[in-house]
Amino acid sequence: xxxxxxxxxxxxxxxxxxxxxxxxxxxxxxxxxxxxxxxxxxxxxxxxxxxxxxxxxxxxxxxxxxxxxxxxxxxxxxxxxxxxxxxxxxxxxxxxxxxxxxxxxxxxxxxxxxxxxxxxxxxxxxxxxxxxxxxxxxxxxxxxxxxxxxxxxxxxxxxxxxxxxxxxxxxxxxxxxxxxxxxxxxxxxxxxxxxxxxxxxxxxxxxxxxxxxxxxxx
Numbered sequence: 001x002x003x004x005x006x007x008x009x010x011x012x013x014x015x016x017x018x019x020x021x022x023x024x025x026x027x028x029x030x031x032x033x034x035x036x037x038x039x040x041x042x043x044x045x046x047x048x049x050x051x052x053x054x055x056x057x058x059x060x061x062x063x064x065x066x067x068x069x070x071x072x073x074x075x076x077x078x079x080x081x082x083x084x085x086x087x088x089x090x091x092x093x094x095x096x097x098x099x100x101x102x103x104x105x106x107x108x109x110x111x112x113x114x115x116x117x118x119x120x121x122x123x124x125x126x127x128x129x130x131x132x133x134x135x136x137x138x139x140x141x142x143x144x145x146x147x148x149x150x151x152x153x154x155x156x157x158x159x160x161x162x163x164x165x166x167x168x169x170x171x172x173x174x175x176x177x178x179x180x181x182x183x184x185x186x187x188x189x190x191x192x193x194x195x196x197x198x199x200x201x202x203x204x205x206x207x208x209x210x211x212x213x214x215x216x217x218x
Contacts, residue, residue: 002026003189004067004105006052006096007074008045009036012111012156015182016073017045023186030063030074052092053084060099069107069189070100082128089129093136101145107195108146109188111181112137114154114173114200137198147195149188153181154202166204167211174202187212 003020005013008029020027021044028046031037037047048063052074064070072093076084093110100108116133140148154174161179184201187208188194193216206214 001068001189002028002066003069003071004048004064005029005045005071005073006092007072008040008047009033010073010075011158012178012181012185013071013073014039014043015178016071016185017043019182019186020189021045028063028067030060052095053087055095057095057098057102060095061102064099064103064105067103067105069109070096070105071185071189072096072108072110073185075111076129082125085125085128085132090132090136094139097140097143097146097148101143106145106147107189107192108140108143108148109185110137110140110148110150111185112150112152112198114152116152141198147192149194149196150198151181151185151188152198152200154200156181162203163208164203164205165208165211166202166206167199167215169197169199171200171202171204176202180208183208184212191216193217 007013008031017027028048029040030048030050032051034049040047074092076088113133115130118134118138120130137150154176157175157177159177161177165180191212
């Protein structure tokens with residue numbers, strides 16, 4: 001498979017690139033800064049320098065053409081202000097989804113956040129973030145041309161992955177290592193039977209492949 005990942009230099013994305021490249025997939029990561037390119041190459045991914053905050057749908061679609069799947073793993077990051085929650089966490093996700101439709105890439109996986117809700121109230125930075133992620137999710141759900149899956153991890157940690165997770169429509173809150181989020185994403189990309197599902201993810205007792213097969217109905 002050829003898989004294009006938005007936010008290719010993110011902590012989850014770099015882990016995902018290593019996993020996908022390691023299993024023989026062709027991986028490309030979209031990054032904003034050329035100086036990040038070597039990190040992607042070391043992970044086994046082809047770097048694509050493109051700023052999703054200023055690119056057009058046509059420019060992004062051109063980079064997506066020929067891909068079998070697209071993964072949106074970009075984020076404004078914890079140090080960013082409310083304006084970038086809107087331009088990255090919402091607008092860039094919408095742009096990437098529209099570009100996937102235009103490029104004819106049906107399989108689309110988006111990394112969201114537990115608690116994401118377009119109706120979320122509040123004016124704090126995290127409130128704006130949850131609202132932006134919720135609005136992006138709602139937009140993607142409305143695109144019939146995409147076989148989308150939305151993944152909403154719990155509290156992200158840098159602990160070593162265990163390969164054991166809980167993956168359900170509603171899990172309740174809890175932590176999950178970024179290693180395990182990447183492992184679940186790699187499995188989801190390869191499991192189109194999860195299309196149309198919004199899934200929460202925390203650490204648990206099921207091996208990743210078993211957890212994904214279970215929600216896919218296998």
